[in-house]
Amino acid sequence: MNRRTFLATLPAAAIAAPAFAEATVPPARWTAGADRFERPDLHGGDRPVGASFASRTAAYGLSGAAGTAHPLATLAGIEILRKGGSAVDAAIAINACLGFLEPTSCGIGGDCYAMLWDPKAGAVMGLAGSGASPRGLDLATVRSRAKDGALPPLGAITVSVPGTVDAWGMLHARYGKLKWAELFEPAIDLAERGAPVPDIIAYYIRRALVNFRKPGAGIEEIDNALRTYAIGGEGPKAGGVFRNPDLARTYRMIAQGGRDAFYEGEIAKTIDAYFRRIGGWLRREDLAAHKGEWITPYKTDYRGVGVHALGANTQGIATLQMLNILEHFDLEAAGFQSPLSIHLQVEAKRLAYEDRARYYADPHVAKVPVDWLISKEYAAQRARLINPNGIMQGIRPGQAPSQGDTTYFTCADKDGMMVSMIQSNFRGMGSGLVADGLGFMFQDRGQLFALRDGHPNLYAPGKRPFQTIIPGFATIGDQPWMSFGVMGGDMQPQGQVQIIVNRRDHGLEIQAAGDSPRWHHEGSSQAMGEDSPGLPATGLLRLESGVPEKTRAALAAMGWTIGASDGGFGRYECIEKRMDGPDRVYAAASEMRADGCALAY
Incomplete structure (x- = not known):
């Protein structure tokens, strides 16, 4: 039956006023460029097994596994495992990749914590890779920069020593199987070749750049951050290709020189010179004094x-x-x-x-x-x-x-080791500060210090802030x-x-x-x-x-x-x-x- 014959068989009232004619029909198309498609009346499809609200099934394997906030980081972790690397090797490679792929959440300018199952010891081990406040920044200066009784979220006043690279070194020294330099190859390749930016990460990069540019943001300089992350001036669109050759170069120095390249070598010298130039407080001596702890x-x-x-x-x-x-x-x-x-x-x-x-x-x-x-x-x-x-x-x-x-990620290997690892720059992308030519942003973790006398988390030089x-x-x-x-x-x-x-x-x-x-x-x-x-x-x-x-x-x-x-x-x-x-x-x-x-x- 063709459409004309079908309509002829319907009552006139049905043709003139179908039952759904007065129903409000929300937009049926995602507006180009919009971050969200709002249809509160709609939910996901119906899965034949499992919870009705589940998005998918867990992935199963016999030899190893990895879960991260970016598919390319997960693939890098699996590749390291398949090469014979330990779960720790995979975790370090994943974290390095995420520093490029997901700069909104992590990077070597931040801190790192881990718990892992050591199958030989039959126990859960813990590592705290948290850096301290600059030794040359006193409480009086910190209080002079406070707003409403708290430190501002951006700028050099909240920067503490990054603990991540040292944590990687400690983990690898105890549990690594592959050579240190091999762990950075996936991240260096990605940062040089470039990678498309997923929707959520692109959204948060753009939002962070807007915040950095706001009048009164308190950032000593933002040119380096914009040069690193502002593709087309505003940040990447979903699917836009992002590259970070500066970060690739920094990773090469770490791959060749180990954790000391960051805390005592050329990277430390660059960090020291940068903070002196912008009037900040982090110094090479602060970096050299850092050490994580088991x-x-x-x-x-x-x-x-x-x-x-x-x-x-x-x-x-x-x-x-x-x-x-x-x-x-x-x-x-x-x-x-x-x-x-x-x-x-x-x-x-x-x-x-x-x-x-x-x-x-x-x-x-x-x-x-x-x-x-x-x-x-x-x-x-x-x-x-x-x-x-x-x-x-x-x-x-x-x-x-x-x-x-x-950012949080986890991986497990064929020997039964399971690594639970988290790494962050804290609020947003961090402090807004990117040292000259290094390609990563420093954390603003110092914002979580207390400024009230007698509080155990009261700011002090050389002290680690409360960590989330x-x-x-x-x-x-x-x-x-x-x-x-x-x-x-x-x-x-x-x-x-x-x-x-x-x-x-x-x-x-x-x-x-x-x-x-x-x-x-x-x-x-x-x-x-x-x-x-x-x-x-x-x-x-x-x-x-x-x-x-x-x-x-x-x-x-x-x-x-x-x-x-x-x-x-x-x-x-x-x-x-x-x-x-x-x-x-x-x-x-x-x-x-x-x-x-x-x-x-």
Whole structure:
């Protein structure tokens, strides 16, 4: 039947006024150049297996796996593994690639932390690669640059010693199999040949460049940053090809001269000269004095899962504090994505973050009561403060007993080593400062120093600032289970807890556990410099659009101030060891909120 014959058989009313004629039809086409295609009435397709909201299936392999925020970095890691490299070799190669491919989140101007499963030792090892503030920058000068009681986010005042290259050197010296120089070949090749920039990374580069150019941004000079990253003056468009020959040249120096090329050689000389030229404070002596440290991770048991976290000057133990509190509530019975479950998790976060703001600092210069903070006894006290039917008011940190946009990636190898690694320049792309001809931006981690007398995180010369970047690791019994992380400032412990709850309490597999809609709570009575001013007394609870409407309405009715979904829900990668022995099986999952992927072979 042709169309004319078909229409002739329809009632006149049906032709004149079809049932959908008055329905509002949203745009059916993505506007060229737009960052988003908004159709809140539409959701993803229906998968035949697995969680209805999952974006894809985990990748499986027998010999190794890698998950990163950029497909080309993941491929580089797999190539290193296939050449016989260790998981540490792959992690270093991945990180070097991401410094070029994802400069919005990482680079050798920032710090680096790692946890890894050492199959020979049968234990989780930790590495803190965090740099200190310049020794020639005093507290009075820092306070003179403060705004509203906190350091500004940009400029030389917030630059601390980059710890990443030294961390790479320490990891390779203990666990590397391939030659050091081989690990930089993929990144050098990419930086010289160029690579298309994915959508999300391109978006954040452009946004960072806009911020750098704002009047009063406080950056001593931005010409180098614009020369390095501003393709066509505004930054790359999605799919635009980006090259960074300066970074390739810097990588060649590191490949040939090792970590000393960065901290004592030509790179250090260039950094020193640059900061002297612009009136900054970082010096060659600061770089030469830097050294990362091997540290023993802390651990708590959450319903039979050993969850590990780094102490040092990080926020890692906040994950342990939150889980210890949540252990006193039946989240499985509360229900997946239920109002009660989210309410309990957010309240646990608020309690832990009060302590985070009060006590967390560099343990080399401050007494941090970690054992008390992560104790089951203290968690029981804090859990009793939570009302399942209402929001806590006026909460404060516990009273300690008296005493005399970050990138995450993970990889695993044929020998059973699993590496959980995170590396960051902190806020945005970093400080806005790129040294002459080096091709990387310096971190602005110093913004997280406190300026209040008596605070353990008070700024001091040569001191490490409070750190937000934290890798995650979980074990079951005496065996590794998950190498995982959720990047993104103060979202990281919140995201790690949601992954563990999704997996342990709700039984989700690793890809669905990451694809599940997330919550992000902002604000506490005490802040570490990252909270926006003017938040409600109980903070702002942001929910992704996938959270059920009934849950959203119930939380609002309870009194939570619900914020818009702003993209600040972190980005996740994970490798799970499914089976061991002759047929060891790795499952690898990647973040649907980022540009990357996970692969296994």
